[in-house]
Amino acid sequence: MTNSFADYLNTDLYFVIGSNPTEAHPMAGAKIMSSLLNGTKLIVADPRRIELAEKADIWLQHRPGTDIPLLNGLMHIIIKEGLQDNAFIDERTEGFEALKATVETYTPARVAEMTGVPEKLLYDAARLYATTAKAMICYTLGITEHICGVDNVMSVANLAMLTGHLGKEGCGVNPQRGQNNVQGACDMGALPGDYPGYQKVVNPEAQAKFEKAWGVKLSEKPGLTIPDMMDAAVEGKLKAMYVLGEDPVMTDPDANHIKKAFNAMEFVVVQELFMSETAKLADVILPGASFAEKDGTFSSSERRVQRVRKAIEPIGDCKADWQIICEVANRMGCKMDYTHPEQIFNEMAALTPSYGGINYERIEHIGLQWPCPTLDHPGTPVLHTKSFARGKGLFKAIEHTPPAEMPDEEYPYLLSTGRILYHYNVTTRHSSALDAHRPEEMAMIHPADAATLGVCTGDKVRVSSRRGSVVTKVDVTDKVLTGMIWMSFHYRETPTNELTVNAFDPVSKTGEYKVAAVQIEKVA
């Protein structure tokens, strides 16, 4: 996020696109919901009538996979009506002419045709966003989980730069991150091309720095991303995998492909809290400790580094995950003799400029937002106030990319997926109250489709794609478009990701969870 959650209360307009915060990020959703009572405006772009769509001043119900035409269409109107922030464009950006030339072709009539959003709403939304002084974009996986996810993100950034809604209080581009420490895992270098702090493994200086710190020769060859790992395993090139607290069989797209990958490898070790679907395929399972059983830190969406504190001893014979990693490493000649996570943090912070000024003492009470390079630095609630990481913000002219797989005669329905309020990926299935409250998948389908299929809420259907087939109960609701089915991915009994498409953004390697073609039939 360029800005902070506290800043949510300082804006005059939210533009929420591809994000369902009242379910997936409830406290961000609560800030938006309560602000609306004070007159803050809301534009929502979402194919589903999510809770915020019902509260919105303007709801753009665009078809799944048409974010680029929608955003280009809004920029077309803004430029046509001269509502762009020329001073910001001149001082802070480059590439405007190329953007202008591209969005020129995205006329309201064409965009209405491509997205299904009426022209009038396009005008209303473009004018409201462009003319509101403090306007904030919030997006999540509805933007990124497409084969054009990176282009979608760039389009969002284009819109914010075009109107000068960046680097200021109450503005910005704010992707709420999905998991408690997905920000931190990235920051820590759990990425195949990055050492901690996004220092590139292909950069000889960074390599030399970490070789010196760790006392070993390091590989300059970038590693494999998850989809590439799975392909390499299926091809027999990858022989072993060590999985720490992840359940790719449940959460990665095209689950049958993932299972094939795990079955193909010679040795799989899984470090887990529960017998996950991935753990079932392991050769060795190491029982890790939950967040309540260990010390450490998480970094949130707003880049806030905060303490996790040990409240109880590990359950049974479980061990803190950092201790298990140390024990494996020591057995393999990689010496790790840490006695407390604070020592690990300090080693990391000394090698990671954006964390350089952070230590446990400074984050004892309220955490710090990186970048925080020195001990006297107060942290950074708002990014890009004076310049962007590359200097000037670069407009990227972007054309529409349709989803990898669209409905056809054989698979006539469009499947889109996401998270529900009462579950978080997998652990919540082991919470007695949460699981009792939402024990099974309730796929959302439109009443018109339900009538065609002859099903009512609570009936079962079989949903099949080219890759797999699952059974689910349905929730008949006009919150989804006709021709669409929406499912979560929380239930091992209905493993939705057996259906999703094995197609990825070429740059980010993010899977296209939001669009797949399926057929639906009633189960007697």
Add this chain to the structure above:
Amino acid sequence: MSTVTLTIDGQQVSVPAGTTVLEAAWKVGSFIPTFCHDPELSKPGACRICVVEIKGARNLPASCVTAVAEGMVVETASPAVIEARKTILELMLDNHPEDCLTCHQAGDCKLQDYAYFYNVKPGAFGGAKKDYDIEDDNLFIVRNMNKCILCGKCLRACEEKQGRAVIDFAYRGFRTKVSTAMDKPLADSVCVSCGSCVAVCPTGALTEKAMIGKARKWEVQKVRTTCPFCGVGCNFDLNVNQGKVIGVTSNAAAPTNGRDMCVKGRFGVDYVHSPNRLTKPLIKKNGEFVESSWDEALDLVASKLGAIKSKYGSDAIAALSSARCTNEENYLFQKFMRAGIGTNNVDHCART
């Protein structure tokens, strides 16, 4: 901003104009009890327990909604004030169950604390008492409206902090009650069980269901931590008794969320003690998992990974790190793969 100077309990104090008498009194250390007042919510000035005596005023004004004025002379504990507060407490106690012995809230209840402080006992008025069924149909929250003192903080938190307004006052007079639309059970309402109402309730009217019977309030050890669910980064207090996490309470000092949370953070961390937890290392032998010692499992992992590295090279091994584990663990894991195994094949679910 202009300042105002006034006298509270004989002490002179200067505060910014617009400050309430209550805030000014707290600043000089004078004790004033409150039920309906909350620094983060709107101020109805309804319960009257915070009344004070102000020289020249024709009645005892509620200090939480009275702005300071230049030269004001305030008494926070004059005989008239004490008498008024005692009368309010007597009225409340006579319409309240006398079950502090078994009430979950005992030890953290404003009504109990003030009754003790002012030495007020039940029985001054007698009369009818509320007699509602206890609502425990909901999986997360137990509502006992017999213990509700109608301060209204729950419905203001619901509306002002969560933006929902699921509950409000219903009925009139003695029958006044905090209710959902059409007085339906919470489970049948649009409530999303965030529990912000429970967090602000000053009595035992609203309780976290899973914590009832697990510990007295004074036995609970609170450990501040960061939520293990979505990426918002809420902070809360794990409630621990005898080595077990018995639940979660929110903490006003949490930077992102304050006392507000969602249903998962407040009511979902019991997975920590789930009977489904893996508690011993497991090794697959002939297709079945068999329990093993740590040494056997770790030796096996190290020797297998070592053998594969020797035979096929470092890049034949990959690791998935975890967006649920700590920064320290992610740092260590990528260090192990890069420095120990010798490959950059480490990724996590950021992209999937």
